[in-house]
Amino acid sequence: MFSKRKSAYVGLVIILGFIVIALFAPWIAPHDYRVQDRSSIMESPSLEYPLGTDRVGRCLLSRIIYGARISLTVGLVSVGIGASLGLLIGSISGYMGGWVDRVIMGFVDIVWSFPTMLLAIALTAILQPGLQSVIIALGLVSWPEYARIIRSQFLAVKQKEFVEAARSVGASDFRIIKNHLLPNSIAPIIVVGTLGMATAVLVEATFSYLGLGAQPPEPSWGSILSMGKDFIYHQPLMSIAPGLAIMIMVLGFNLFGDAIRDIMDPRLKN
Amino acid sequence: MAAYLVKRILGIIPILVVASLIVFFMLQLTPGDPVLLLAGERATPERIERITAEWGLDQPLYVQYFAFAGRIIQGDFGQSITRNRPVSDLLKTSLPITLELSLAALFVSMVIGVPAGIISAVRHGSLIDQAALFGSLIGVSIPAFWFGILLMLAFAVRMPILPTSGYGTFAQLILPAVALGTAGAARISRVMRSSMLEVMQQDYIRTARAKGLSEKIVIYKHGLRNALLPVITIMGLSLGWLLAGSVALEMVFARPGMGQLLVRGILMRDYPVVQGMLIFLVICVVVANLVADILIAMANPRIKFD
Numbered sequence: 001m002f003s004k005r006k007s008a009y010v011g012l013v014i015i016l017g018f019i020v021i022a023l024f025a026p027w028i029a030p031h032d033y034r035v036q037d038r039s040s041i042m043e044s045p046s047l048e049y050p051l052g053t054d055r056v057g058r059c060l061l062s063r064i065i066y067g068a069r070i071s072l073t074v075g076l077v078s079v080g081i082g083a084s085l086g087l088l089i090g091s092i093s094g095y096m097g098g099w100v101d102r103v104i105m106g107f108v109d110i111v112w113s114f115p116t117m118l119l120a121i122a123l124t125a126i127l128q129p130g131l132q133s134v135i136i137a138l139g140l141v142s143w144p145e146y147a148r149i150i151r152s153q154f155l156a157v158k159q160k161e162f163v164e165a166a167r168s169v170g171a172s173d174f175r176i177i178k179n180h181l182l183p184n185s186i187a188p189i190i191v192v193g194t195l196g197m198a199t200a201v202l203v204e205a206t207f208s209y210l211g212l213g214a215q216p217p218e219p220s221w222g223s224i225l226s227m228g229k230d231f232i233y234h235q236p237l238m239s240i241a242p243g244l245a246i247m248i249m250v251l252g253f254n255l256f257g258d259a260i261r262d263i264m265d266p267r268l269k270n
Numbered sequence: 271m272a273a274y275l276v277k278r279i280l281g282i283i284p285i286l287v288v289a290s291l292i293v294f295f296m297l298q299l300t301p302g303d304p305v306l307l308l309a310g311e312r313a314t315p316e317r318i319e320r321i322t323a324e325w326g327l328d329q330p331l332y333v334q335y336f337a338f339a340g341r342i343i344q345g346d347f348g349q350s351i352t353r354n355r356p357v358s359d360l361l362k363t364s365l366p367i368t369l370e371l372s373l374a375a376l377f378v379s380m381v382i383g384v385p386a387g388i389i390s391a392v393r394h395g396s397l398i399d400q401a402a403l404f405g406s407l408i409g410v411s412i413p414a415f416w417f418g419i420l421l422m423l424a425f426a427v428r429m430p431i432l433p434t435s436g437y438g439t440f441a442q443l444i445l446p447a448v449a450l451g452t453a454g455a456a457r458i459s460r461v462m463r464s465s466m467l468e469v470m471q472q473d474y475i476r477t478a479r480a481k482g483l484s485e486k487i488v489i490y491k492h493g494l495r496n497a498l499l500p501v502i503t504i505m506g507l508s509l510g511w512l513l514a515g516s517v518a519l520e521m522v523f524a525r526p527g528m529g530q531l532l533v534r535g536i537l538m539r540d541y542p543v544v545q546g547m548l549i550f551l552v553i554c555v556v557v558a559n560l561v562a563d564i565l566i567a568m569a570n571p572r573i574k575f576d
Contacts, residue, residue: 110288115555117514122292122548125536126299198411205413206518210533222413229419229522232427239423243416251411258407 008259014252022068029062033219042235051237054227060238063219064245070208070220071249074135075200079193081139086146087189091177093147094154105151108144116141120203121212129212131204131220138200145192153185187264194257198250205246221246271567278563282556289552293545294338298331300541307541310351324348347546352538357546360531365550367437368527371450371519372512374443378451379458379508384501386455387462391497392489394467402459409456415518418449422522435524446523450515454508461504466497499569506562510555517551 021028030050031037037057045052051060093104111119120137127133157163157180166176207213208222216223221242228238297304306313309321322328325348326337341347347357390402422445426434436442469475470493478492479485517529524530528547535543 110284113285113556113559114288115510115514115552117511117517118548118551118555119292121517121532121536122296125544125548126296128301129536202413206415209413209415210518210521211537212533225416225419232419232423236423236427239419243413243419246416247408247412250413251407254407254411 004259004262007255008263011252011254011256011259014248015256018068018072018249018252021065022072025066025069029059029065031059031062033058033063033066034217035059042231045237051241052235054224054235054238055231060224060241063224064221064242066219067221067224067242067245068249070131070214070218071201071204071246074131074138074204075197075253078135078138078142078200079196081136082142082196083146083189083193085139085143086148087150087182089143090147090150091154091181094151094158095173095177095181101151104147108147111141111144112148114141117203120207124207124212129215131208131214131218134204134207134213138203142196142199145196146189149188149192150185153188154181157181157184191257191261191264194253194260198253198257201246201250201253274567275564278560278567282560285556286553289549290339290342291335293548294335296545297541307539308348308351311539321348342545342549347549348542350535350543351540352535353540353543357542360543361528361546361550364526364528364531364547365554367525368513368516368520368529368551369554370443371446371516371525371527372509374447375450375454375512375516376505376509378447379454379512380505382452382455383458384462384498386459387501388466388489388494388497390459390463391466391470399463402463406456406459409453410460412453413518414450414453414515415522417452418446418519418522421445421449437525437527442523442525446516446519446525449522450512450519453515454512457511458501458504458508462497462501465500466493469493469497472496499566502566502569503562506559506565509558509562513551513554513558 030048035058037053037059039057040049040053041057042055043049043053043057049059049061051064054060054063089104089108093101093108119141120134123137123140124133127136163176163180166180171179204213204220205222205225208220209226210222211226214220214223224242225239228235228242232239297307300307305318305322305327308325308327309318313321325341326334329337345358347361349355350357350360353360386402386405390399393399422434425432425445432445433439433442470489475488475492478488483492516527517532519525520527520529521533528551531543532547532551535541535547
C-alpha cells in the first residue's frame, strides 16, 4: 500500500472532509432533510434529487449529508465520555497504587472481558432506545481501555527523575499529575480515541439500523439503511449509499489511527 | 494443568455475577414499575399479584436479587409478555439458530483469514501482501450488517439464486454467514500475519534453514505450527465477537435467533425475554473465550499454569 505517513494523510483528509460536510450541511445539502415532497415519492435519481427520494418523498442525498452530523457527534461525545472516565479512573489507579489500584483494575478486568456490544445493548435497553442512550452506552463500555493506558503510563513515568524533582521542590499531587504525568500519556490516548471513533460510528449505525439508536425523523445512516432494506427491490440506492458513507468515514478513522500508532511506536513496524 | 483449569473456570464467575446484576437492575433502573415491566402493561390484577409473589417483588432488593439469581440458575426466566411462552422455551428454539450462524461465520472467517494471513507474511511486502492488508482494512471498516444487505442485493435481488431470509436450509445460511464471516476474516488475517512474521524471525527458523530444509518445510512445519497459537486465542475471541455480531445479521436476514428476540424484546418492552437472551448470549461468549484459553494452554506447553 502506501507509506504510513501517506495513509495518515489520507485518513486525515477523509475525516476533515466529513467534518466540513457536517458543519456546512445546510449549505451543501440540496434540500431540507425533513421536508417531505408528496409529489415525488420513491423517485429515481434526477437533477433535483441526485440520489432519489425515500418512502415519504425526502431527498436521500440531503439525509445522508445531514447524517454525517449524527455519526460525528455520537463518535465525539461518546469517545469524550469514555476518555474522560478512563482518564479519571486510570489516574487514580496509577497514582494511588496499592489496594485502590488492585480494586480498580479488578473491576476494569471484569468490564474488559464483557462482550462490548452486548453490554452496550443492555445499557441501551435500560436507558430506552435513542441516540443519547447509544452515546452514554458507548462511553460507559469504552473507558477501561483508556484507564489501562493512563495507568500503565503513570506507573512508567512515576519513577522518572523529573517527577521526583517536581516533588522535591514542593509541587502538589494535583500539580504533578496535571503538569508532568498527563502530558506523557496523551499520545496513546489520541490513538485509542481515533480508533474508538471508528468503533463508535460502526456501533451507532448498527444500533440505529436495529431501531435502538436514532429515532425518526433523525437521518442516521443506520436508520436510512433500515428503511432502504424494506425497499431493496425498488430503490437499491437507499441500501447502498448510506453504507458507503459509513464505510468511508470508518476507513478514515482506522487509517489515521493505525498510521499514528505505527509512527509513534516504531517497534510495531512490520 | 488441573489447577489452571479450576482457576480459569472460577474466573468467569465474577463476570456472570456482574451480568446477572446488570440484568437484574435493568428492571429497577428502567423507568416504570418493575412488576408491570415483568407482567406487561395490560396485565390483570391476578397476574400482577402472582408475578409479585413469584419474583418476590415486595421484598427488599437483596432478597429479590438472590431470588432472581436462584431462578436463572435453574433456567427459569419467567414468561414472555408478547409471545405468551416461557422464555426458556424461546431460548431452546433460538439458541441453535444463533450458534449455527456464529459457527458458520467462524468457519468462513478461518477459511479466508488464515491463508490470507500466511500468504501475506510469507510474501511480506509483495503486491499480494499489500492487497491483503488493504482488504483487511476495508473488512474492519465495513459494518457487517450492511455487507449482508449488499450480498442480499447482489445474490438474492439482482441475481435471485439465494433466499433473502429465513432459517432452516443451508442456502439460507450462506449469505448471513459470509457477511459476518468476512468481517471476522479481516481480524483473523491481521493476527495470523503478524504472528507468522514474528515466528519467521525466531532462532529455530534460522536453524531449520541452516540445516538445509526446503523453504516449504520451514514455513509449513516449523513456522505455521508455532504461528497458529495466537490464532486459537483469536478464534475464541472472534466467536464471542461473532455471537454479538449475529444480532444485527439475524435482523437483516430475518433469522429467529437470540439476537432477533433480544432486539424485538427491547423494542416491544418484553423484559423477561431481554433478560433471558442477554444472560444467555453473555454465557455463550464467556464460554467461547474460556474454551479458547484452555485450548491454547493445552497446545502450548510453555505456558506456565499458575
